[in-house]
Amino acid sequence: MNKTSTIILRGVNQNYNSTTWSFSESTFVGRDKTLKVFLDDNSVSRKHAEISLTKIGWQVRDLNSTNGTFINGKKIAKETFTLLPNDIVQFGEIALKVENINDLPLTKSMEDAVTDDFNIESVYTSNWDESFKSLGVLGDRTPKAGEKIFALLRAGHYLANVEKQEELLKNILTDTVAVLDAQRGAIALLSPITNKLVLKAIETGSESNSKLKPSNLRIPYSDTIAQRCLAKGESILYKGSDDAKKIEGQTGSISEGVMESILCVVLRTPRKKLGILHLDRGPLQPDFTKDDLKLADALASHVSSGIECAMLLDKQRNLFLNTVTILAQAVELRDIYTGGHTHRVTAIAMLLAHEAKMTEDELEKIRTGTPLHDIGKIGIDDAILRKPSKLTLEESEIMKQHTTKGAAIVMLVPDLIEIIPIVRSHHERWDGKGYPDGLKGEKIPRIARVVAIADAMDAMVSDRPYRKGLSLEKAFEEIGKGRNTQFDPALVDAFLNMRNLLDNYPEIPEA
Numbered sequence: 001m002n003k004t005s006t007i008i009l010r011g012v013n014q015n016y017n018s019t020t021w022s023f024s025e026s027t028f029v030g031r032d033k034t035l036k037v038f039l040d041d042n043s044v045s046r047k048h049a050e051i052s053l054t055k056i057g058w059q060v061r062d063l064n065s066t067n068g069t070f071i072n073g074k075k076i077a078k079e080t081f082t083l084l085p086n087d088i089v090q091f092g093e094i095a096l097k098v099e100n101i102n103d104l105p106l107t108k109s110m111e112d113a114v115t116d117d118f119n120i121e122s123v124y125t126s127n128w129d130e131s132f133k134s135l136g137v138l139g140d141r142t143p144k145a146g147e148k149i150f151a152l153l154r155a156g157h158y159l160a161n162v163e164k165q166e167e168l169l170k171n172i173l174t175d176t177v178a179v180l181d182a183q184r185g186a187i188a189l190l191s192p193i194t195n196k197l198v199l200k201a202i203e204t205g206s207e208s209n210s211k212l213k214p215s216n217l218r219i220p221y222s223d224t225i226a227q228r229c230l231a232k233g234e235s236i237l238y239k240g241s242d243d244a245k246k247i248e249g250q251t252g253s254i255s256e257g258v259m260e261s262i263l264c265v266v267l268r269t270p271r272k273k274l275g276i277l278h279l280d281r282g283p284l285q286p287d288f289t290k291d292d293l294k295l296a297d298a299l300a301s302h303v304s305s306g307i308e309c310a311m312l313l314d315k316q317r318n319l320f321l322n323t324v325t326i327l328a329q330a331v332e333l334r335d336i337y338t339g340g341h342t343h344r345v346t347a348i349a350m351l352l353a354h355e356a357k358m359t360e361d362e363l364e365k366i367r368t369g370t371p372l373h374d375i376g377k378i379g380i381d382d383a384i385l386r387k388p389s390k391l392t393l394e395e396s397e398i399m400k401q402h403t404t405k406g407a408a409i410v411m412l413v414p415d416l417i418e419i420i421p422i423v424r425s426h427h428e429r430w431d432g433k434g435y436p437d438g439l440k441g442e443k444i445p446r447i448a449r450v451v452a453i454a455d456a457m458d459a460m461v462s463d464r465p466y467r468k469g470l471s472l473e474k475a476f477e478e479i480g481k482g483r484n485t486q487f488d489p490a491l492v493d494a495f496l497n498m499r500n501l502l503d504n505y506p507e508i509p510e511a
Contacts, residue, residue, distance in 0.1 A: 026052035043092030165310035169201035189275035221278035235265035347508035348454035369419025376406025421445035
């Protein structure tokens with residue numbers, strides 16, 4: 001067997017956040033410094049587990065470790081477990097994500113097929129765009145409706161590779177407007193609540209055509225034509241403005257000559273109608289043709305199932321976020337002194353993340369993880385959690401355990417693994433004097449550094465039975481004093497820049 005497979009692991013918690021390991025041969029994992037995957041943590045045994053390459057792929061096996069090996073939250077005993085991309089492998093308290101598995105090993109039958117008996121005339125390597133563009137032309141480079149075929153192929157690519165509905169619709173619309181030379185395009189979907197069309201995406205074509213767009217246009221599509229399209233379940237080609245006045249309920253776009261030619265096609269699956277794809281051309285462009293209508297309808301049919309899936313994913317994502325919110329509220333119901341704390345900390349953290357120009361991925365983790373930053377308090381005794389006076393030194397040490405208890409809870413939910421750094425590390429300090437791991441500087445995950453500032457801010461201005469909350473001015477001053485000691489200096493600077501956004505605290509604007 002040809003063992004050319006490479007597995008890539010990435011740390012997702014504690015000191016190993018974003019650390020990666022890549023190897024192509026069987027490897028041991030443990031606290032022994034000589035091992036390929038060395039994890040310096042007391043919860044990990046000296047030779048904890050083995051990750052080996054077998055005929056059926058990469059497998060992990062526990063080596064009678066003290067604290068066990070887990071796959072996606074489930075403990076494995078003596079059996080081996082086959083690893084797949086995105087699996088979470090936990091050794092003691094240290095979790096690693098299977099980032100990727102490249103070049104899976106050849107099976108015997110595959111090896112037998114790889115011979116030199118084939119008469120290979122040519123080999124060609126290209127990127128995705130070049131590969132599919134080549135399908136749209138003949139061997140002599142004569143165009144074969146290439147852009148139209150390419151639009152269909154790209155649409156399929158988006159369906160397979162884009163998760164967020166907003167991004168999916170935007171990409172589809174951008175290509176469709178370009179291929180059909182429209183001055184503008186829009187996608188509107190039916191609301192499951194009101195059953196009315198809601199604008200979800202808009203795209204303007206060339207810069208010259210965009211000048212035709214009036215400043216007073218309220219919606220970028222013909223509402224009446226869209227309603228007829230949906231009611232009859234048929235796609236429409238509308239040409240000319242002679243009958244514009246007969247179309248009632250318009251925004252004025254047609255009668256003003258802005259939309260000279262219109263394509264409005266139904267987005268539908270065998271199960272239901274989803275909405276409409278609307279394209280228009282202006283008076284300086286040629287009218288759409290029946291062939292254009294057929295292509296637009298084909299595109300709509302091609303992408304509708306993907307759009308429906310994206311809608312379901314959005315619904316699932318919202319349900320997931322609602323579940324997170326309920327869990328967070330469960331904590332606040334136990335801690336009578338922190339009502340609204342979770343909501344405020346999340347709002348401040350999101351404002352700060354935007355101010356610091358963090359990535360979409362980081363924003364999503366902060367949006368999901370911040371409501372759960374104190375989830376570990378569920379495991380703290382009421383006598384300590386609800387104590388009306390200041391905690392003793394011993395009680396404070398017990399309270400600090402909410403970070404590790406929270407991380408342990410979140411570890412059991414594979415979909416939440418990536419927000420563990422927020423739950424575990426939001427009390428770490430820039431100078432290394434925080435808890436639970438004493439991380440310092442850049443070693444503290446950036447998303448946790450954001451939540452640390454937001455958490456401290458709300459704690460300072462909130463009243464407690466044993467003290468009065470600080471004024472906003474004083475709290476900002478204290479955050480400034482913590483620059484380079486308690487807090488990330490760059491994030492402190494960003495936080496101080498958003499001072500005016502919190503003038504009406506505890507009312508906080510949405511980020």
